[in-house]
Amino acid sequence: MKAIVDCNSFYCSCERLFRPDLWNKPVVVLSNNDGCIVSRTDEAKKLGIGMAAPYYQNKELIEKNEVAAFSSNYHLYGDLSMRVMDTLRALAGAHNTEVYSVDEAFLDLDMIPGNELYDAAKRMKEITEQWTGIKVSIGVAPTKVLSKVANKLSKKDKKGTGGIIILDSVEKIKDALESTPVDDLWGIGHRYANKLKNFGIENGWQLRNMPEEWCRKNLGGVVGVRMIRELKGIPCILMKDPLEVKKMIATTRMFGTPVHKLSDLKEAVATYASRAAEKVRRQRSAATSLDVFVVANGFIDRKYEYNPQSRHSHITLPQATSNTGELIGYAALLAENLFRPNEKYIKAGVLLGGLVPDNSIQSNLFMTQEKNRLPQLMSAIDNINFSMRDDVVKYVATGLKRNWKMRQQLRSKRYTTRWDELFEIR
DNA sequence: TCTGGGGTCCTAGGACCC
DNA sequence: TCTGGGGTCCTAGGACCC
Numbered sequence: 436m437k438a439i440v441d442c443n444s445f446y447c448s449c450e451r452l453f454r455p456d457l458w459n460k461p462v463v464v465l466s467n468n469d470g471c472i473v474s475r476t477d478e479a480k481k482l483g484i485g486m487a488a489p490y491y492q493n494k495e496l497i498e499k500n501e502v503a504a505f506s507s508n509y510h511l512y513g514d515l516s517m518r519v520m521d522t523l524r525a526l527a528g529a530h531n532t533e534v535y536s537v538d539e540a541f542l543d544l545d546m547i548p549g550n551e552l553y554d555a556a557k558r559m560k561e562i563t564e565q566w567t568g569i570k571v572s573i574g575v576a577p578t579k580v581l582s583k584v585a586n587k588l589s590k591k592d593k594k595g596t597g598g599i600i601i602l603d604s605v606e607k608i609k610d611a612l613e614s615t616p617v618d619d620l621w622g623i624g625h626r627y628a629n630k631l632k633n634f635g636i637e638n639g640w641q642l643r644n645m646p647e648e649w650c651r652k653n654l655g656g657v658v659g660v661r662m663i664r665e666l667k668g669i670p671c672i673l674m675k676d677p678l679e680v681k682k683m684i685a686t687t688r689m690f691g692t693p694v695h696k697l698s699d700l701k702e703a704v705a706t707y708a709s710r711a712a713e714k715v716r717r718q719r720s721a722a723t724s725l726d727v728f729v730v731a732n733g734f735i736d737r738k739y740e741y742n743p744q745s746r747h748s749h750i751t752l753p754q755a756t757s758n759t760g761e762l763i764g765y766a767a768l769l770a771e772n773l774f775r776p777n778e779k780y781i782k783a784g785v786l787l788g789g790l791v792p793d794n795s796i797q798s799n800l801f802m803t804q805e806k807n808r809l810p811q812l813m814s815a816i817d818n819i820n821f822s823m824r825d826d827v828v829k830y831v832a833t834g835l836k837r838n839w840k841m842r843q844q845l846r847s848k849r850y851t852t853r854w855d856e857l858f859e860i861r
Numbered sequence: 862t863c864t865g866g867g868g869t870c871c872t873a874g875g876a877c878c879c
Numbered sequence: 880t881c882t883g884g885g886g887t888c889c890t891a892g893g894a895c896c897c
Contacts, residue, residue, distance in 0.1 A: 466883040473879095473883075489882050507883090536879045536886095624877050655876065658889065687884060743881090749872095784884090 436552060436575055436603070437670070438542040439582045440523060440559070443570045443590065443598075445538035446474035449515045450505050452568045453850050453858050461502040465490050468689045468841040469506055506842075510849040512537060518567045526559050533675045541579060543674050549603060556599045576602040579672045580665035583621040584611050584639065608668065612639035622662050627654055643667060680718045680790065686711040687784025690839040693732065694780045700729065701767045702834035707785040708766035709833055712759040713820075715787055716813060721755035723789035725762060727769035730782040743781065748772050755791050758809050759816075762787070763832050 446464035451457045461478035471489045516537045523540050524532045531543040547555050556573045574586025585600040602608050618628035636642050643666040650659035661671040686707040728747035748769040816828045848856040
């Protein structure tokens with residue numbers, strides 16, 4: 436059996452952890468640039484604040500009901516996520532734990548006898564909540580897709596289910612799938628959901644009973660076949676090896692205010708390149724390709740209209756590298772190619788792809804000694820930046836003023852990762 | 862030269878996830 | 880409806896090989 440453990444309203448729960456005054460109050464957390472709402476507590480959901488709803492459209496509602504709103508504080512969420520995941524690894528075994536996202540993990544529970552599953556899940560839930568202060572919900576079923584179904588249902592009725600649902604019989608699976616609309620299934624997005632509804636398929640049980648070949652034809656080939664088998668309880672989406680590394684790494688951001696100068700654009704792109712390079716080094720990889728993209732938003736009829744135009748530029752690197760200086764050089768070059776004088780840019784990004792293990796980088800006799808020492812320079816910079824704070828050491832190309840930086844006006848303190856922002860008790 | 866029947870590798874684009 | 884910043888997997892089509 437597989438379990439999915441999911442933190443309830445994760446970003447909001449992190450914010451509330453250090454704010455007892457908000458424990459029963461509505462809270463929302465905003466995306467970067469304070470653009471839209473990406474996490475809501477139950478109290479906020481009850482007020483009718485939608486998921487991914489634009490912040491400015493809900494501002495009135497938020498202020499009227501004294502909803503606490505926060506900018507995203509990734510230092511805090513990242514650290515608390517690590518605590519939750521470490522706890523789960525301790526309880527289920529690291530090799531049985533697949534961290535699926537910042538607030539979710541799949542657990543392989545095959546070693547636990549069927550009649551002990553509920554007690555085991557309950558114990559995991561209690562210990563995780565006690566050790567981390569973050570509430571979780573658990574769904575258990577024969578396959579990943581079904582465990583997600585169970586998890587979703589357990590969240591809908593936290594009191595009735597105790598935040599745990601186990602689907603361990605055909606009858607339970609049937610009941611669960613009948614009350615799950617197709618668009619709530621993991622792997623069915625809005626496109627497929629609409630398609631299914633046009634065929635008169637509304638819930639998970641109806642989909643489960645469709646022929647495999649029909650799914651192959653209509654739901655993206657083998658993806659559709661896997662989906663239907665998973666619904667039938669045949670595991671097709673396997674647990675991932677915890678040691679797997681990423682194949683591409685990106686850093687992209689909206690700008691706080693639109694950028695129209697090439698110098699600003701290059702600064703931003705250099706900053707994203709160095710951030711991406713850092714992430715690449717952290718997983719001991721090197722990139723063999725680099726992409727830069729920009730999104731321009733023009734004035735139309737003297738009116739500011741949302742009309743994003745994106746262009747991108749790609750380069751295959753002569754040699755795999757994770758060196759910030761080198762990557763900034765290429766990124767700046769591509770940014771220059773993309774730049775047009777009369778455009779305003781609202782967003783840009785850098786993607787590092789074709790990642791290979793960094794120990795496979797060929798060093799050669801003809802490389803200068805200086806170049807051979809660059810990895811040491813990089814790790815020295817990484818160590819300083821990690822132990823002190825972000826960007827103590829940075830490339831000048833990334834800018835000093837950074838007037839394109841995103842807005843984050845409502846960010847809470849980084850309680851758990853910065854000495855000078857510790858939680859204070861008087 | 863494009864006639865047959867394979868095969869591989871790469872990229873772009875679509876669909877999905879949180 | 881497209882608001883945010885990440886990612887993954889799959890397929891189709893082109894280039895190239897024998």
